[in-house]
Structures are given as C-alpha cells and as structure tokens.
Amino acid sequence: MTNQTPNEPSPVTRRQFLKNSSLAAASAAAVVSFPAILNAQTKPPLNAIIIGLGGRGTGAGKNFLDAAKAVGAEAKIVAAADIFPEPTNKAKENFGVPTNKCFSGFDAYLKALEVPGVNYVIIATPPGFRPGIFTAAVAAGKNIFTEKPVAVDGPGARIMYAAGEAAKKKGLKVAAGTQRRHHAGYIETxxxxxxxxxxxxxDLRAYWVNGGPIWHRGTKGATDLEQQINNWYHYIWLCGDHCVEQHVHNIDICNWVANATPVKAWGLGARQMLGNQTGEIWDNFAFEFEYANGVRMHSYTGQIKRDFTAVSEAVVGTNGTSNPAGNIKPTNGKxxxxxxxxxxxxxxxxxxDLINAIVHDKxxxxxxxxxxxxxxxxxxxxSAYSGSVVExxxxxxxxxxxxxxxxxxxPSKLTWGAFRTLKSPLPGSHDIFKDGAVLPTA
Ligand SMILES: NC(=O)c1ccc[n+]([C@@H]2O[C@H](COP(=O)([O-])OP(=O)(O)OC[C@H]3O[C@@H](n4cnc5c(N)ncnc54)[C@H](O)[C@@H]3O)[C@@H](O)[C@H]2O)c1
Incomplete structure (x- = not known):
C-alpha cells in the first residue's frame, strides 16, 4: 500500500468497498447546508418534469427539490414520463404527481413537455434516447438537466452538439449529470x-474498474424491444457500452484538466464474463488517448470480477502529481x-447551479x-471494437x-416492433466507416 499513489487501483475487498461507499454517502448527506439566496416572492416557480423514472430519474427529482429548497426557490414536479407505465408510479408516490400527468409510451416525453408551465426538464432515460429527447426539450424551450452520457455514437453526438447550440441561442440553461464538475474538491484542485x-x-490516468459484472434484469418483456429496453445496459444502441456509460465521468475529468479533447485513441477490450448472456457489450477495456500536445490519457474500464476496484483519476505534471478529486503533491513543496x-x-x-443560472439568468x-x-x-x-486507431x-x-x-x-414515433440486433463487435470485422445505418448529418 505504501508505495501506491492514491489513484492507483489498490487491493480492496468487496466488504471494504461497500463499507467505504456507505461512509462516503453518509458524510456527503451530513454536510448539506446552503445559504438562502433566492427571493422566492419575486421568482417564477420551477415546474419540473422527469423523463425516465428509474433509479436516477427518481434520485434526480429528489435532488432537484432539495436544491430548490436550499436556495429558497418554489418548486414542484408537475409531470412524469416513462416508456413503461409502472415506473411512473414512483412519480405519484415520491413527488405527488397526479395520475393524469403521468405519461407512458414512446411519445410520453412529448406529452410531458406539453404540460403548461413546465420550465425544468430532467432527462434520465437510457443514453440512446438522449439526443432525440434532448432535442425535443430544446425545441420546446425548456431548461434541462440531462444525465450522462448523452449519445452512443457519432450521429447522436452531432445531434447533441447542434441541440446544445440551439439551447444557447434560446438562452436556455443546461446542466449535465457529470456531477464531478459541481464537486467543490474537483473544482478547487x-x-x-x-x-x-x-x-x-x-500524463493523465482514468479508472472505472468495478468489482463485478453489471446487473441483468432477466428476460421479462413481451417483445424483443421491451426485453432490450428492460436490459438497456447490455445493448450498445441504448447504453453505448460501459466504457461510455460509466467511464465518461473519469474521461471528463481528464479532458477538463487537459482543457482539450484527444485527437486520437487506440484500445483493447473483450467480452469475457458476460459470455453467453443476452446482450452485446464488452466487459473490459484499456485505452490510450492522445491530445494534440502529445500528452496521453491512459484509461481502464471494467465491469468484471476482480479483487481490486478503482474509480478515480490521476494527473502527473513536471512538478508533482495530483488526485484531482482533492489533492496536490508537488515534487518540491508542501x-x-x-x-x-x-x-x-x-x-x-x-x-x-442550474436553478441559480435560471433564476439569476447566468x-x-x-x-x-x-x-x-x-x-x-x-x-x-x-478503436477497441474495430482494432484500429480512431481519430x-x-x-x-x-x-x-x-x-x-x-x-x-x-424517437416518439418508434414502435415496439422496431429494434436492431448486433453481434458483439469483433476487431477486424467491425468497421465504423462502412457498417450501420447511414443518417444525414445533424
Ligand atoms: N450521474 C450519475 O452518477 C448517474 C448515476 C446513475 C445513473 N445515471 C444515468 O442515468 C440514466 C438512467 O440510469 P438509471 O440507473 O436510472 O436506469 P434505470 O433503468 O433505473 O431507469 C431508466 C428509466 O428510463 C425509462 N425509459 C427507457 N426508455 C425511455 C424512453 N424512451 N422514454 C422515457 N423513459 C424511458 C425506463 O423504463 C426506466 O424506468 C443513465 O444514462 C445513467 O448513466 C447517472
């Protein structure tokens, strides 16, 4: 242990990991206190909708209400949308959303966006739906909290860039679920x-190496698409694979430190433990990204059984090292x-931060x-899927x-008969420049 930097994977047992996680959660919960900085009398109430009522959508709804309370803004959740009817019960039970404002189906998000007075949209669906739903929320003129990641492929990313620009032109405020950007320790470091x-x-390093395989919700579902959406994590078109879905957090920190995006990447990976389970994703990857100035980011991501776990980043400089979550170790100095x-x-x-931006027009x-x-x-x-360097x-x-x-x-026009199957990609036979549906550029 002694010669390891704080960022390197250290042998942690599952029991220790769970203990550490619950201590961290408890201490974060214990220190929440805010100044009341808004004058609720002079500001319009915040009327939010939640699109995607799973674990995160419900959590983000609570975070939104707590945040509004902390800054003295009047706020409520006025409608909810999920592709399935059952999850909308959570909106009724947790947030008192009336039954006639709980929508389900592929077009549920459009119905919720149409509810009068909505000015805050929480998007917490699986990532594949993000570009289409985000674009609709911008078109409807709403401020948005969007969960990460925001796309699963190049066409989706282009749609997001275009919608982000449209939001800017309309003066809409957008916060993303890359919450480390709102973490005081990361900001200061x-x-x-x-x-x-x-x-x-x-030099930069990024890790999302978890200690076990990802959940699988069984084969419940009347159609193939229903089964896929229930198990969205396992399908690339819905999830983006875990190196996108989870590891985006750590990659985001490295890009923030570098103040740039890499110019190219090369990588390796495999589908080992998921084996014959239904789904397409791989369960481990290692990448090297290179920035224009030659600096590299080494990145490791895995959801595979192992006896160490690491979710962190590390920065090496000419005069020291840093765990950007909160420490600096200069070579010479304190x-x-x-x-x-x-x-x-x-x-x-x-x-x-999003509420303050809306209320104070920042x-x-x-x-x-x-x-x-x-x-x-x-x-x-x-790059890992294709076995090529990708620029x-x-x-x-x-x-x-x-x-x-x-x-x-x-996406509101999708039907339960529509879906795509893909064999888990194999390097050498997966060609991102030839295969796949060809779409117009956004
Ligand atoms: N920032 C974070 O730390 C963090 C943590 C957890 C999850 N997330 C993100 O939140 C998103 C959701 O994750 P989750 O864990 O809540 O998943 P989940 O499976 O618990 O919930 C997803 C919900 O979306 C619904 N849904 C699927 N397609 C939809 C559509 N087209 N329209 C409306 N609803 C739809 C599902 O029925 C489900 O209720 C993911 O993108 C994930 O990366 C972020």
Whole structure:
C-alpha cells in the first residue's frame, strides 16, 4: 500500500468497498447546508418534469427539490414520463404527481413537455434516447438537466452538439449529470492544476474498474424491444457500452484538466464474463488517448470480477502529481488536500447551479463539455471494437449509427416492433466507416 499513489487501483475487498461507499454517502448527506439566496416572492416557480423514472430519474427529482429548497426557490414536479407505465408510479408516490400527468409510451416525453408551465426538464432515460429527447426539450424551450452520457455514437453526438447550440441561442440553461464538475474538491484542485501547482501536465490516468459484472434484469418483456429496453445496459444502441456509460465521468475529468479533447485513441477490450448472456457489450477495456500536445490519457474500464476496484483519476505534471478529486503533491513543496467539511453533495449542487443560472439568468450550458467527453469515450470504444486507431475528426463525422433511424430523428414515433440486433463487435470485422445505418448529418 505504501508505495501506491492514491489513484492507483489498490487491493480492496468487496466488504471494504461497500463499507467505504456507505461512509462516503453518509458524510456527503451530513454536510448539506446552503445559504438562502433566492427571493422566492419575486421568482417564477420551477415546474419540473422527469423523463425516465428509474433509479436516477427518481434520485434526480429528489435532488432537484432539495436544491430548490436550499436556495429558497418554489418548486414542484408537475409531470412524469416513462416508456413503461409502472415506473411512473414512483412519480405519484415520491413527488405527488397526479395520475393524469403521468405519461407512458414512446411519445410520453412529448406529452410531458406539453404540460403548461413546465420550465425544468430532467432527462434520465437510457443514453440512446438522449439526443432525440434532448432535442425535443430544446425545441420546446425548456431548461434541462440531462444525465450522462448523452449519445452512443457519432450521429447522436452531432445531434447533441447542434441541440446544445440551439439551447444557447434560446438562452436556455443546461446542466449535465457529470456531477464531478459541481464537486467543490474537483473544482478547487483542477483550478490549482491549471494555475501551475504541479507544473506542466504530462500524463493523465482514468479508472472505472468495478468489482463485478453489471446487473441483468432477466428476460421479462413481451417483445424483443421491451426485453432490450428492460436490459438497456447490455445493448450498445441504448447504453453505448460501459466504457461510455460509466467511464465518461473519469474521461471528463481528464479532458477538463487537459482543457482539450484527444485527437486520437487506440484500445483493447473483450467480452469475457458476460459470455453467453443476452446482450452485446464488452466487459473490459484499456485505452490510450492522445491530445494534440502529445500528452496521453491512459484509461481502464471494467465491469468484471476482480479483487481490486478503482474509480478515480490521476494527473502527473513536471512538478508533482495530483488526485484531482482533492489533492496536490508537488515534487518540491508542501502537499495540499481539499477540506471537504461543509461540501454540498454534488448530485444536489448540480441542481443548485442550474436553478441559480435560471433564476439569476447566468450562463450555464454544459452540453458541449458532456458531449465532448461522451464522444471521447465513444472514440476509445470504437478503436477497441474495430482494432484500429480512431481519430477525433473521423469519430465526429462517423455515419455509423447503432440505433434505428427514428431513434435519432423522432424517437416518439418508434414502435415496439422496431429494434436492431448486433453481434458483439469483433476487431477486424467491425468497421465504423462502412457498417450501420447511414443518417444525414445533424
Ligand atoms: N450521474 C450519475 O452518477 C448517474 C448515476 C446513475 C445513473 N445515471 C444515468 O442515468 C440514466 C438512467 O440510469 P438509471 O440507473 O436510472 O436506469 P434505470 O433503468 O433505473 O431507469 C431508466 C428509466 O428510463 C425509462 N425509459 C427507457 N426508455 C425511455 C424512453 N424512451 N422514454 C422515457 N423513459 C424511458 C425506463 O423504463 C426506466 O424506468 C443513465 O444514462 C445513467 O448513466 C447517472
């Protein structure tokens, strides 16, 4: 243990990991306190809708209400939308949303967007639906909290870039679920790195190495598509694979530190433990990304049984190292550690920041940064899937679309008969420049 940097995977038993996670959650919950900075009398109430009532949609709804309370803004959740009817019960039970404002089906999100007075949209569906639903929310003129990642392929990312620009032109505010961008420890540490605390950045590392395979919800579902959406994590067109779906968080930190997106990627990976289970995704990857200045990001992501776990980032500079979550170790000089006492839980802080931007009309649009990091992860994945070096511009302009065309153009018109199957990609036979549906550029 002694010669390891804080960011390197260390042998942690599952029991220790669970203990550490619950302690971290408890301490984050205990320190939430905010100044009341809004005058609720003079501001319009925030009327939110939640699209996607799973674990995160429900959690984000609670974070939104807590954040509004903390800043003194009047807020409620006025409608909810899910592709299935059952999850909308959570909106009734947790947030008191009336039954006639709980919508289900492919077009549920459009119905919720049409509810009068809505000015805050929480999008927490599986990522494949993000570009289409996000675009509809921007077209409807709403402020948005969007979960990450925001696309699963090049066409989806282009749609997100275009919708983010449209949101900017309309003066809409957008926050993304890359919550480390709202974490006081990361904000302070990365500012210090940018101010030269460890000299010039020469190397970056990113880890999302979990200790076991991802959930599978069984084969419940009347149609193939229903079964796929229930198990969305296992289908690339819905999830993007876990190197996109989860590891985007760590990649986002490296891009933030580098203040850039990489120009190319090469990588390896495999589907080992998932074996014959239904689904297409792989369960482990290792990537190397290169930025224009030659700095590289080494990135590891796995959801596969192993006896160590690491979800973190590391930065190496000409004059020291940093765990950007909260510490700086200069080669010559005093180490610094972020004091997290009083820090607001970033899951709540992201809503506080969005609410403040709306109420005080301050600029906030995280669409580009979250799309940049999503596309970075997609570029790594495509390099592993194809067995080729993949360059940023090729990835950005790729016409390879994993989903059915309506997913990108108008997901409300999808039907239960529509879906795509794909064999788990094999390097050498997966060609992102030839295969897949060809879509118009956004
Ligand atoms: N920022 C974070 O730390 C964090 C944590 C967890 C999840 N997430 C993100 O939140 C998203 C959802 O994850 P989850 O864990 O809540 O998954 P989940 O499976 O629990 O919930 C997803 C919900 O979306 C619904 N849904 C699917 N397609 C839909 C559509 N077209 N329209 C409306 N509803 C639809 C599903 O029925 C389900 O209720 C993912 O993108 C995930 O990456 C982020």
């Amino acid at each position: 990365i500012k210090r790195i940018h101010d030269g605390a460890i000299g010039e950045v020469t 180490a610094w550690r972020f004091d997290s006492k009083g820090m607001v839980d970033p899951y709540e802080q992201e809503h506080i 600029e906030l649009n995280e669409t580009k940064t979250v799309t940049d990091s999503t596309l970075t992860a997609i570029m790594g994945r495509e 940023w511009d090729d990835m950005l302009n790729s016409k390879f679309a994993y989903g059915p065309e309506l997913l990108y153009t108008d």
